[in-house]
Each structure stands twice: as structure tokens, then as C-alpha cells.
Amino acid sequence: MTDQRDEAIAYWDPFWHDYQLPxxxxxxxxxxxxxxxxxxxxxxxxxxxxxxxxxxxxxxxxAALAHxxxxxxxxxDISAAGCAATRRNFELxxxxxxxxxxxxxDPSLDLPRFDVVYSLGxxxxxxxxxxxxxxxxRFVRPGGVLVFGVPSLLGLNGRIAARLSPSxxxxxxxxxxxxDRWPLLEQRYGLRxxxxxxVGGFEPAMFWQLESRRLRDRTLFIALKAARRAMKVPPFTxxxxxxxxxxxxxxxxxxxxx
Numbered sequence: 001m002t003d004q005r006d007e008a009i010a011y012w013d014p015f016w017h018d019y020q021l022p023x024x025x026x027x028x029x030x031x032x033x034x035x036x037x038x039x040x041x042x043x044x045x046x047x048x049x050x051x052x053x054x055x056x057x058x059x060x061x062x063a064a065l066a067h068x069x070x071x072x073x074x075x076x077d078i079s080a081a082g083c084a085a086t087r088r089n090f091e092l093x094x095x096x097x098x099x100x101x102x103x104x105x106d107p108s109l110d111l112p113r114f115d116v117v118y119s120l121g122x123x124x125x126x127x128x129x130x131x132x133x134x135x136x137x138r139f140v141r142p143g144g145v146l147v148f149g150v151p152s153l154l155g156l157n158g159r160i161a162a163r164l165s166p167s168x169x170x171x172x173x174x175x176x177x178x179x180d181r182w183p184l185l186e187q188r189y190g191l192r193x194x195x196x197x198x199v200g201g202f203e204p205a206m207f208w209q210l211e212s213r214r215l216r217d218r219t220l221f222i223a224l225k226a227a228r229r230a231m232k233v234p235p236f237t238x239x240x241x242x243x244x245x246x247x248x249x250x251x252x253x254x255x256x257x258x
Contacts, residue, residue: 012079016057019085022092023060024067031231032249035200036120036149037064043194043253044069045145048115054104054136055122057082058089059097065116066095073097074114076104104135111139118147129176130185137189140256146191147253151206152177152198155246160224163217165209177250191254198248204228 027034049072053062056075066073074097075086083101090097102109105126117140123129133148140146153161153169154177161168175181179196186193204224210217 009079012057012077013081016079016081016085019058021058021085021089022063023058023089024063024093025060026064030200030203030205032151032200032203035249036061036251037068039147039195039199039251039253040065040116041068043145043147045115045143045255048145050074050112050114051116051118052076052111052114052139054117054119056086056119058085059095059099060089061120062097063089063093063095066097067093071116074100076100076102076111078103104132113141114139114144115141116145116147118149120149121151123148124150124172124174124176126173129173130188133176133185134189137191137256142256143258144256145194145253146256147251149249149251150177152246152248152250154178156202157206157247160207160220163212164207164221165211167211168209177246179250179252182252186254190257192256193252193254195251195253197251198245199251200248202231202247203249204231 025033025037027037048069051062051065051071052074053059054076055078056062057077057079059073059075062073062075065071073090073095077083077086077099078101080101083099086099100111117136119136123132126132136148137146153172153174158169158174179198182196185191204227207221207224210221212218
């Protein structure tokens with residue numbers, strides 16, 4: 001566990017140094033961002049006041065939730081540089097929030113309970129993603145809401161990733177991307193599903209990295225960049241439905257036990 005923690009810090013600390021700020025998600029960045037914000041709008045619990053994002057540096061989604069719903073935002077991140085970037089981001093956006101530096105999987109990690117706890121694109125990179133989801137449950141107040149989302153590399157997405165950037169498949173646990181596996185998770189932690197499924201449709205922006213040198217793969221990469229622009233135009237947005245239901249972003253929204 002220590003080695004994996006050190007590897008994560010070694011990767012993320014340089015990433016967050018000199019990261020351009022401020023950042024706040026608006027929903028216009030991608031079809032997935034829009035769908036995620038819609039889910040928070042639809043399923044936000046009545047009277048909720050606090051929110052925690054796990055692995056949330058630099059707080060761009062949390063800032064959006066603070067401004068939209070009046071939540072007091074908090075972020076937990078393992079990277080010291082990421083935490084510093086989050087504090088700076090909150091300062092630039094005029095947000096009063098809390099930033100905790102720590103490892104989600106550390107059983108001694110002591111945080112308050114929150115009305116809403118969520119992670120986006122985090123658990124699939126951890127050794128046991130289902131254990132990582134369970135670790136988040138302990139920070140949700142009884143009857144609060146847990147949200148987790150993971151990019152899907154199943155079906156068409158997986159085939160494209162295998163051609164363009166196979167390292168993505170090596171670093172992510174595809175088991176947690178399959179929503180058919182989630183009922184076991186729900187039983188294990190006593191979670192009541194409010195929504196489970198794939199949202200947003202096909203998003204070419206997922207394939208931002210090209211590792212292959214083959215001409216056909218380079219051509220596909222260029223075509224996906226063009227598709228990313230085209231799919232923002234209403235006549236072509238229907239193309240997001242291509243490839244089946246699992247091409248979207250896998251999202252789970254749960255009520256925790258009272």
C-alpha cells in the first residue's frame with residue numbers, strides 16, 4: 001500500500017505544480033461533465049449543506065456544486081501539491097472551503113461526516129475499487145448521498161483505447177466500470193441505489209493520448225479530434241448514442257443507511 005501511495009504522490013505532485021487556475025466546471029467542457037452536473041441537480045438531498053470530493057484536486061467540480069447549491073465544499077486529496085492548488089483555486093474563486101491531505105485507504109484517516117460524498121475518475125485506478133468505494137461510505141452522514149463515477153472503457157471505448165493508448169487499460173480496473181457488478185457492492189455496504197447507469201453517451205475527448213505509431217491509428221486519433229468538435233453541433237449530437245449504452249460515463253448515486 002505504501003509503495004502505491006508513494007507512486008501516486010510522485011505522479012500527481014509534479015502534475016499540480018503551476019497548474020493553470022482558477023478552474024470551475026460549467027458543464028460545457030464535455031458531454032460527461034454536463035451529465036454529471038445534471039445528476040447532482042436531480043439527486044441532491046433536501047437540506048444538504050456539506051459536500052466532500054475524494055481525489056478532488058483542484059476542486060473544479062466542488063466549486064461548481066458550491067456555487068450552484070450553496071454547499072460548503074471540502075476536498076480530500078493525497079497530493080500535497082494538489083491540496084495547495086485546491087486552496088489556491090478556492091481563494092481565486094472566492095470560495096470558503098476545507099482541504100484535507102490524506103489517503104482515502106488509510107483506516108486511521110479521521111474526517112467529519114458530510115451530506116454528500118463523491119469521487120469522479122478515482123476508484124478505477126486504485127488496487128481494489130470496490131474497497132475504495134466502501135472507504136468513502138464511512139464519511140457520509142447516515143441517510144446522506146454517495147456518488148461515484150468512472151470512465152467506461154468497455155465495449156467500443158475499450159477497443160479504441162486498446163488501439164490508441166493501451167496504457168489506459170493497464171492502469172484502470174475495468175471491473176468497476178460494469179454496472180452489472182454493482183448490486184454486490186450495494187449489498188456489501190447497505191447502499192440504496194437512486195441511479196446507476198451510463199450517462200452522457202460517447203465522448204471522443206476520452207481519447208486524448210496517442211501511443212500508437214501506426215498510420216491507421218493516427219488517422220483514427222485525428223478523426224476523433226474532429227468528432228469532438230462536430231458533436232457539439234446539434235445536428236450531429238445524435239452520434240453520441242453510437243456504440244451502445246456502455247460508451248457513456250458509469251455513474252452511481254446512492255443513499256447511505258440511516
